[in-house]
Amino acid sequence: MARAVLGIIGGSGLYDLPGLADAEWRTVASPFGTPSDQLRFGRIGETPIVFLPRHGRGHRMSPSDIDYRANIDALKRAGVTDLVSVSAVGSLREDLAPGSLVLVDQFIDRTVGRASSFFGAGCVAHVSMAHPIAPRLADRLAAAAEAEDIPVTRGGTYLVMEGPQFSSRAESELYRSWGAAVIGMTNMPEAKLAREAEIAYATVAMVTDYDCWHPDRDAVTVDQVVAVMGANRGKAQRLIARLAADFPAEHEPCPIGSDRALEHAVMTAPAARDAALVEKLEAVAGRVLRQG
Numbered sequence: 001m002a003r004a005v006l007g008i009i010g011g012s013g014l015y016d017l018p019g020l021a022d023a024e025w026r027t028v029a030s031p032f033g034t035p036s037d038q039l040r041f042g043r044i045g046e047t048p049i050v051f052l053p054r055h056g057r058g059h060r061m062s063p064s065d066i067d068y069r070a071n072i073d074a075l076k077r078a079g080v081t082d083l084v085s086v087s088a089v090g091s092l093r094e095d096l097a098p099g100s101l102v103l104v105d106q107f108i109d110r111t112v113g114r115a116s117s118f119f120g121a122g123c124v125a126h127v128s129m130a131h132p133i134a135p136r137l138a139d140r141l142a143a144a145a146e147a148e149d150i151p152v153t154r155g156g157t158y159l160v161m162e163g164p165q166f167s168s169r170a171e172s173e174l175y176r177s178w179g180a181a182v183i184g185m186t187n188m189p190e191a192k193l194a195r196e197a198e199i200a201y202a203t204v205a206m207v208t209d210y211d212c213w214h215p216d217r218d219a220v221t222v223d224q225v226v227a228v229m230g231a232n233r234g235k236a237q238r239l240i241a242r243l244a245a246d247f248p249a250e251h252e253p254c255p256i257g258s259d260r261a262l263e264h265a266v267m268t269a270p271a272a273r274d275a276a277l278v279e280k281l282e283a284v285a286g287r288v289l290r291q292g
C-alpha cells in the first residue's frame, strides 16, 4: 500500500496553509505545462501535505488560464494520493447561505476550450466520471467537520461554468432548474484530470454569494466573494488541519476505484501508442502503461 500524501488545492482567498511544519516552496516541473505556482511541501502531524494555490500566489491566473493538466501532473509527481479542492462558489439554493460549506458529490461541466484530458492521439483512454468524488475522502472531510463543530451540507451538484465573467440571471435560473446546488469556475477539468491521474478527489465548496438569481440579494461581485472568504477562511483551514491530523498513514483504497481508474481505461494497443505521449504520461499513467 502507498504512503498517503494529502494534496490541497487552495482556491480564491486561500493562497497558503498556515500551520504546516517543515514547510518549503518547491518548483515541480511538468511536461504538460506550467503549474499555477510552486508547490508548498510540509506536514501536519505525521501527514505529508502538498499545497498548491490554484490561481497562484497573488491570484494571478483566471480560471480559464489555469493549466489544470500541469497542476494535477505536478501533484502526482509530488506523490499526492488524495486531493482536496477548496473552492469559492455561488449558491443556487436558498438554504445554502453565504458562509456555508458544501461537500459536493456531482458536477455539471459547462467549461469549453480547456485541455481536459492527459490522453489523446496516440494514447486514448476513457475513465468513468459517474462518481467524480471519492466517497471515503468526503467521509473523512465530514468527520473532520463534525470534530471541529463546523456545519457542512453533504452532497450537491457543482455547476462549472467557463467564466471569467459571472453568469447572467437567465443562466443562473437555468442552472437552478437543472438542480445544481452551487456554481463555480474551476473544479472541471480538475476533477476529471485527478481521476485520470488516479488521485482520489473531493471538494469543499465555500458559499460566498447567491450568484444573481436571488430576488432580495445583489448580484455577486468580487468584493463580496473576497469579504465572505476572508470571514470564513479560518473554518476551511481548521477543517483541513483536522482532516490532516486524523489522516491514515497508508492510502486507503477508494471504494469506487478512483485510485485505480486507468485499469480498464486505455484503448490504444501497445504497438499503436505514440512514444512521445507515453513518455509524457509517465507520472500519470506509467503504472498501467508499463504493463503493456
Ligand SMILES: CSC[C@H]1O[C@H](OP(=O)(O)O)[C@H](O)[C@@H]1O
Pocket (backbone or CB within 6 Å): 010, 011, 012, 013, 054, 055, 062, 063, 086, 087, 088, 089, 184, 185, 186, 187, 222, 225
Ligand atoms: C473571485 S470569484 C470567482 C473565482 O472564485 C472561484 O475560484 P476557486 O474555485 O479557485 O475558489 C471561482 O471558481 C472563480 O474562479
Ligand SMILES: Nc1ncnc2[nH]cnc12
Pocket (backbone or CB within 6 Å): 088, 089, 090, 091, 161, 166, 167, 183, 184, 185, 208, 209, 210, 211, 212, 220, 225
Ligand atoms: N457566483 C459565482 N459564480 C461563479 N463562480 C463563483 N465563485 C464564487 N461565486 C461565484
